Amino acid sequence: MEPNNLFSIHRIILLTKQSLIINKKLIAISVVGLSGAIFFILMFLQLRSTIIRWDNSDYMTIFNYFFIALGIIYSGLSFPAFRSKERSIDYLLLPASVAEKYIFEILTRIVVFILIFPLLFWVFSNLEGVILHNFVPELINYKFSIWQGLLEILQKKMNIGLIDWWVWLLTIQGVLFLLIAPFTGASHFKKSPLLKTLFTFTIIIVGYAVLTYFLVIVLNTQGYEPKNGKVLFLNVGNNLPSIFAIAITVINLCLMTIAWFRLKEKEV
Amino acid sequence: MIQIKDLNFAYPRQQTLFSNLSMHLEAGSITGLLGKNGAGKTSLLKVITGLLHPKSGVISVLDYNPKKRDVSMLNNIFLVPEDFSFPEISINNYVKAYSPFYPRFDLQLLHRILSDFDLQANSMLQRLSYGQKKKFLIVFALATRCKLLVLDEPTNGLDIPSKSLFRKILAGSLDENQLVIISTHQVKDVENLIDQILILDSGKVIFQHTIQDISQKVSFISGTSDDLNGAIYSEAIPRGYRLMIPNSHSETEVDIELLFNAITKGKKIE
Numbered sequence: 001m002e003p004n005n006l007f008s009i010h011r012i013i014l015l016t017k018q019s020l021i022i023n024k025k026l027i028a029i030s031v032v033g034l035s036g037a038i039f040f041i042l043m044f045l046q047l048r049s050t051i052i053r054w055d056n057s058d059y060m061t062i063f064n065y066f067f068i069a070l071g072i073i074y075s076g077l078s079f080p081a082f083r084s085k086e087r088s089i090d091y092l093l094l095p096a097s098v099a100e101k102y103i104f105e106i107l108t109r110i111v112v113f114i115l116i117f118p119l120l121f122w123v124f125s126n127l128e129g130v131i132l133h134n135f136v137p138e139l140i141n142y143k144f145s146i147w148q149g150l151l152e153i154l155q156k157k158m159n160i161g162l163i164d165w166w167v168w169l170l171t172i173q174g175v176l177f178l179l180i181a182p183f184t185g186a187s188h189f190k191k192s193p194l195l196k197t198l199f200t201f202t203i204i205i206v207g208y209a210v211l212t213y214f215l216v217i218v219l220n221t222q223g224y225e226p227k228n229g230k231v232l233f234l235n236v237g238n239n240l241p242s243i244f245a246i247a248i249t250v251i252n253l254c255l256m257t258i259a260w261f262r263l264k265e266k267e268v
Numbered sequence: 269m270i271q272i273k274d275l276n277f278a279y280p281r282q283q284t285l286f287s288n289l290s291m292h293l294e295a296g297s298i299t300g301l302l303g304k305n306g307a308g309k310t311s312l313l314k315v316i317t318g319l320l321h322p323k324s325g326v327i328s329v330l331d332y333n334p335k336k337r338d339v340s341m342l343n344n345i346f347l348v349p350e351d352f353s354f355p356e357i358s359i360n361n362y363v364k365a366y367s368p369f370y371p372r373f374d375l376q377l378l379h380r381i382l383s384d385f386d387l388q389a390n391s392m393l394q395r396l397s398y399g400q401k402k403k404f405l406i407v408f409a410l411a412t413r414c415k416l417l418v419l420d421e422p423t424n425g426l427d428i429p430s431k432s433l434f435r436k437i438l439a440g441s442l443d444e445n446q447l448v449i450i451s452t453h454q455v456k457d458v459e460n461l462i463d464q465i466l467i468l469d470s471g472k473v474i475f476q477h478t479i480q481d482i483s484q485k486v487s488f489i490s491g492t493s494d495d496l497n498g499a500i501y502s503e504a505i506p507r508g509y510r511l512m513i514p515n516s517h518s519e520t521e522v523d524i525e526l527l528f529n530a531i532t533k534g535k536k537i538e
Contacts, residue, residue: 003371005338014368021365022355086353092319095342095369268319 007103011096015104031120038066038124043132046139055141060149063121068178071113076182076194078109079263083190088268098264105263106256110179118146170245176252184255187262269295269416269447270316275325277308277315285311287471289325293464295415296444297478300458301451302528303468309451310350312468313418316449317347330415343371344415348405348422354393359404362393370412378411381437385430399425406434410441417448423457435461455524465524467531475531479522485537487515488523500537501530512537 020027042062046054081091091101122144129142153171185197270293277286285308293299303309314320315327318334318341327334332341354362359382367373382389385403393401402425409417423431439461442448450458465482467475486500491511496502499511503526510526512535531537 003339003343005340008339011339011369017368018365021361022357025356084353086349086351089319089347089349090352092337093317093342093345093347094366095339097339098337265321267321268314 006097007099008097011100012104012107015096015100019104019108034070035120035124038121039128042125042128046132047136051136051138052140054139056143056145056148057152059125059144060146060152063118063125063144063146063149066121067117067175070117071175071179072182073194074113075109075179076186076197078105078183078186082187082266085268088266092266092268098260102260102263106183109183110176113179122146164241166242166245170241170248173245173248173252177248177255180252180255180259184259184262187259269293269330271326271328272316273326275315275322275327277311277320277322277325279311285471286315286322289472291466291473291476293447293449293466295447297464298438298442298448298450298462299464299466300455300462300524301449301466301468302455302524303451304532305453307468308471309468310420313347313420313449313451316416317345317418319347343369345418346370346409346412346414346416347418348402348409348420350421350424352401352405354401356392356394358390358392359387360389362404363389363408366408367411370414372413374411374413377413377441378407381407381410381441384433384437397425399427399430402426403430403434406438410437413446415446417446419448419450421452421454422450423452423454426457431457455528459522459524462524465522465527467528469532477537482522482527482537483515483519485515486527487513487517487520488526489513489520501526501533501535503529 042059045058045062049058081087094101096104125144126142129139129144133139133142181201182194182197185200186193189196270291272289272291275286275289276284277289278284289312301309301312311320315322316329316334318329318337321335330341330344332338334341355365357365363375363378367375367378379389382404385407387396387400387404387407391400393404396404402422406419406422409419423434426434435458438448450462452458462479464478465475466473489495489511490505490508491499492508495511495513496509499509499513501512502509510523512523512526512530527537
């Protein structure tokens with residue numbers, strides 16, 4: 001019987017099993033190491049700070065730094081087979097479709113990270129909080145809630161009162177961008193993909209800044225009415241979150257498409 | 269099984285490697301792909317397996333376009349590359365991780381050949397020597413029972429007993445629905461194994477004949493300078509010459525090295 005050439009859940013399961021057989025030691029070491037790092041870094045920071053004032057927002061700040069840094073590094077390690085010619089041959093000739101390999105990579109590098117890392121951080125930050133509270137009772141707010149932290153960021157720090165749908169979309173897409181950009185970079189660059197991706201986006205952002213500077217300051221282009229401190233953005237009034245949300249969604253979709261074609265057209 | 273017509277291929281920013289290359293291979297054969305260094309043997313194998321994409325031309329492997337790397341095609345192709353890498357797992361775990369992707373995988377055959385090659389299933393792949401790793405990859409390739417097996421320099425790194433064992437095992441593990449392509453410089457290693465010779469030169473297939481066809485047309489003998497007249501091609505050896513002469517009497521064993529040198533120097537066997 002001819003197998004389905006486009007997509008098969010059975011082959012996704014086979015890819016998962018294969019990945020677990022090959023990487024089980026690495027996964028175990030990484031989870032233990034990361035849990036320890038969360039535990040001790042939190043303890044270190046709490047003991048160095050005015051512990052009585054430590055609250056959920058402090059936990060959330062540490063969580064955000066961890067999430068962004070680890071997320072970028074982890075998704076930047078996507079498509080590990082592409083780092084060498086020998087492993088690329090092995091990977092490309094493995095009997096699974098492009099869609100299966102692509103979806104498996106998204107699942108393991110982005111989806112799993114988004115689901116597992118907050119859970120891991122939540123478990124070990126609360127565990128650490130409870131243990132430290134026993135020894136240092138001044139640590140009053142030792143319970144961490146990611147949900148509460150997210151609401152605080154959206155409601156208080158953005159100072160918009162009610163949560164705007166566009167702000168939600170912008171936040172979600174912004175977070176996804178931080179994971180998708182290194183993912184795409186890893187599909188494109190063979191050696192040092194993370195560094196090269198960061199360099200590429202730095203060039204793009206600097207280019208955008210220089211272009212805007214010339215348009216607004218040097219050429220004094222009509223139509224640009226930059227407000228103080230917002231010289232790099234069009235003056236779009238209250239529509240800024242919606243415009244940025246749409247822009248970053250489109251960018252993310254483009255990056256995902258590029259990664260797909262890089263995998264599909266990959267040669268050795 | 270493999271049909272290539274007017275294939276053109278070049279690496280980026282390099283001269284054309286294959287120019288209007290055409291060839292046709294059917295199942296039930298072990299074909300030796302021979303060529304000088306840089307003739308493009310490995311590149312041709314990569315084009316056939318879909319690892320490189322041609323600029324133009326028609327290529328069909330098992331009725332699929334290899335560029336698409338369809339699962340139905342990948343199920344039936346196994347490439348043993350010259351250079352390879354293994355994950356840090358045991359042979360057993362490697363088999364568990366990779367064999368389910370090959371529907372006709374034969375576990376019994378795998379264990380039989382592993383034992384023939386004196387490999388232990390619980391050995392860690394990273395701790396094996398290059399030759400042992402290569403033997404394992406050949407064993408795994410044969411156990412997949414893929415319709416197309418592509419072996420790039422399979423005997424590189426094998427010791428002398430393993431080379432003869434390789435010939436014996438390969439010949440004894442195939443069926444008539446399979447095609448094996450062996451690209452090699454070590455022609456002595458594949459003598460008495462291959463039943464078809466394909467020579468690649470200057471971006472084209474310049475020679476494709478079965479061993480039977482060759483031995484019907486030419487003979488390979490040792491002789492003296494008196495025998496040089498009438499020889500299609502000759503090479504000096506200690507105490508005489510190796511000669512390729514038109515076959516007039518009995519069939520002789522094909523001297524692949526001599527044949528290769530003759531063909532690449534423009535000699536014809538017709």
